[in-house]
Amino acid sequence: MTINPYDQIPYPKYAHCESHPRVLEFMATMFGMQPCAINRARVLELGCASGTNLLPMAQEFPDGSFIGIDLSEKQIAAAQSMAAEASLDNVEFVEGSLHDIDDSWGHFDYILCHGVYSWVPAETANEILAVCRRNLTPQGVAMVSYNVYPGWHFRTIVRDMMLYHVRGIEDPNERVKKARGIAHFLTENVPAGSAVHAVLEEQCGLIDKAEDGYLVHDQLELHNHPLYFREFVQHAESAGLQYLSEVNFAAMLASGTPPAVQRAMAGRSLIEVGQYLDFFQNRSFRKSLLCQSEIVIDRSLRSFSLDQFSLVLTGQPEPLDVDLLSSDAARFQMPKGGVSAGTPLLKAIMVCLSEFWPQSTSFDDVYEAVLKKLPDSCRPNKDDGREKVLQLLDTLFRTGFLDAALHPPRVARMPSDKPLASLLARTQARYDSSITTCRHESIQISKLERQVLMQLNGQSDQSAIAESLQRGVSPDDGLPSDEISMQQLVTTTLEKLGQWALLVE
Ligand SMILES: C[S@@+](CC[C@H](N)C(=O)[O-])C[C@H]1O[C@@H](n2cnc3c(N)ncnc32)[C@H](O)[C@@H]1O
Known part of the structure; x- marks a missing residue:
């Protein structure tokens, strides 16, 4: 009997914040769908590993119901035991294959499938999409993540070298050790300045940071089948689904690219832009949202406005101590880059949002805080003040510095007298x-x-x-x-x- 590799070395325990159902709910709403409210949704996770992604959702939404399925006995046992210890009775973990999911499982408002599609045989990748088609509600949203070219062309060079070096070795711990060793050995001995040295150096950096569980599965598994974004979209369409968006709206836009790229993208279809952006950014991974093919998606964003959502920065910026009135631009350093604020209004918005962090807040509260923060001389006037603040927030949103949600997490900003953690x-x-x-x-x-x-x-x-x-x-x-x-x-x-x-x- 073959041993499941995930029973030998479990996958690292990750919660995937970018593909939480609140993101799916928001993106679907933005594009004119009427998704189920996440606080009472049915959620299915395919390949849920030890449940680290699903358990916090079950805790956050006691009126929702959650099912995770995974082939690995050991990981499912860990998930079940954590659910019991955390007294969560709205989540079920099933040891089995996603091929076993049929009509009797019913329909789900959200289906999550993170890190599985590219690492399974073709028939299982087909089945992932078949489950999404069969078991999603009419307004349901699925998230499938997968490896893409061209980024994976570079990764494959090093993966192939490591796989050759560990050929014949069964023990996963030994495979990881040897794989790390050869990646380093080659990086040190391949002529510096060559193209392959540049690839090795970059990949070695990633391999050094990676946990064993990531390396043994994501890099050294037998199955690893990247594809082009356009091919994934075709695959989804052939299964009766359609491409809705990425989990991250900013990742779909050419706004962060040089002006020549933006001009070249003008007038192109959504899928073409996505494919070209993958080329420009050498992307290696995507987290895409899918919905039923019958849905009419409204991409005009005509009725979309951030003042209908709860807002929060995508990370806590530095510095907080900023001279609002100085003519010097202030640079707010965020985890995914920096925001350069040249006007008192944008500085005040950034400072106020930082002060709310990590709590989400309504547009009205942000606006009120910004007015209080600014002296009379810099305060936007009554006629167009709201519009100006909204526009600046929209730019932050489109460049990936602001998140919006219908159902934000319940977070305390300050420790209370008797602090509570989940x-x-x-x-x-x-x-x-x-x-x-x-x-x-x-x-x-x-x-x-x-x-x-x-x-x-x-x-x-x-x-x-x-x-x-x-x-x-x-x-x-x-x-x-x-x-x-x-x-x-x-x-x-x-x-x-x-x-x-x-x-x-
Ligand atoms: C790379 S891990 C990803 C785990 C988790 N979704 C994450 O991203 O953190 C892939 C998972 O898919 C599971 N898996 C692979 N084939 C499966 C199948 N046919 N049915 C159910 N689970 C499967 C594996 O056991 C493993 O736990």
Whole structure:
């Protein structure tokens, strides 16, 4: 009997924030669909691994229902045990093949399939789309992620070298070790300045950062079948589906490309633009949304306006301390690049949004905060003030610095008297340093942060948390033994947990 490779080395535990159903709900709404409200939706995840993506959704939406399916016995057992420990009874994990899904499973408002389509035989890739066609509701939305060319042409060069070097080796741990070794050896010994050296150097950087579980599966699996974006769209169409969008609207636009590219894209179809952008950006991965072929998608965005949604920056920017009135532009550094703000109005918008972070907020609240922030001389006038702020927010949105949602996560900005973290996050902290935030991101936290997080049951105040930690302190922990220093440490740790969106209201 062949052993499932995911039972030998489980896939790393990731929550995929960009493909949370709130993103699918928002994108579908933006393009004129009437998707089911995510707080009462039926959600199916194909290839759910250890449930790290699905469990936080089940916790966030107690009135929703969630099913995950995966072939790997070990991963499904881990998912089931975490669901039980976190007292989640609206989520079910099924050990089995997605080929077994039939009409009896009913219809789902959202189907998620992350990191599976490219890593399975062709008949399973076909079946993923068949399940989406058969089991999506009429207004349902599916997210399928996959490897694309041209980016994967470069990755394949190094994958093939590693696969050749590990030929005949069965033990996955040994395969990973040898694969890392050959990637380094080649990078060090292939002539610098050659094209292949540049590829090796770039790929080696990625391989060094990757966990073993990622390398053994994403890079060294037997199946890895990238394709061109246009081919994926054709595949979806042949299954009775249609391409709706990417999870990230900014990734569909040529707005970040040089003017010559933008001119060349004018008048081209959505799919052509997507394909050319993959060439320009050497893209290797896509997260695409699909819907039933019968849906009439409204791409005009005529009735779309950000003032109908909750808004939040895509990351906490630096700096917060900005001279609004100075004529110098302020650069707000964000995780995915920087926003350069030359006017007091844009500076004020960025500062206000930073102050709301990590909470989402309505347009009206942003607008009011911006008016308060600016002195009379710079305040936009009543007639077109709202419109001006809305336009600037729209630019931030189209360039990937602002997220919008109908059902934002419930996040506390500041630690309350008796801070609360979700039961799931507290349970995760017992076993692991990888925790899922309320923004549905997987982050790594330290031992101390885990210890504090585990205490956040909404019943204990900061002194009680400090006392409890102090009782468990051992000399090796390097933690302060006096009460005041411990209290200060708890306060700063709570502030950090708040900024990382680990505290709930
Ligand atoms: C690369 S992992 C991705 C895991 C997770 N979706 C993520 O992105 O974090 C692929 C997963 O698909 C599962 N898988 C592969 N073929 C499957 C099938 N026919 N039916 C159900 N699950 C399958 C594997 O067991 C594995 O857990």
